[in-house]
Amino acid sequence: MRRLLVVEDDARLRDELCVLLERNGYEAVALTDFSDTVGQVLSASADLVLLDLNLPGVDGQYVCREVRRASSVPIIVVTSRDNDMDELLTLSLGADDFVPKPYNDQVLLAHVATVLKRSYGEGAAAAEISHGGVTLDTARCRVTHEGRAAELTKNELRILALLMRNAGAVVSRQRMQEELWASDEFVDDNTLTVNVSHLRATLAKIGVEDFVLTKRGMGYLVE
Known part of the structure; x- marks a missing residue:
């Protein structure tokens, strides 16, 4: 199991990210004391670091530079500072990837899997989800399914990944809207319904019927 270090000073975001990583097969540890951020990152024995730039008492770009001088541990910068100059500077200082906030959970997980695979020749499993004979390559x-394949749209991918990662549990429409589009301000119930219908049609093309179930008044379910 790969050990991922979360360097994020926002307690809510930090906890949510740790839960997300653990639910997807990683060991997640978090830095909560930023008095010696560089030293603690280097001593954490992590396989990958998820690094915010806006940290108390120290800038994340400085942390990135100093860690890279002493270690080859992969670093993914996850930050609200999403302008081009910050991205270019961070990558030039040795970061392996740059993910702006707010991020989609499934997109972030795909970035993590890609960096792990590139760094260690592993991590492909984290980018694949299998359930009930169906395999999703995020x-x-x-x-x-049974040797047949279909390409998914971005929204179909997000919906199916969320449901398969939570197989056996009903995912509410509200949660789907919040997680898939960051804010339900941009997506109404009808838009979500249409996207689910398109997903079912795509699955039917490869012989997968009744995979995404509707639980009226509750949400959707992959059993």
């Missing part, structure tokens, strides 16, 4: 936006 990196390639493709779903397969």
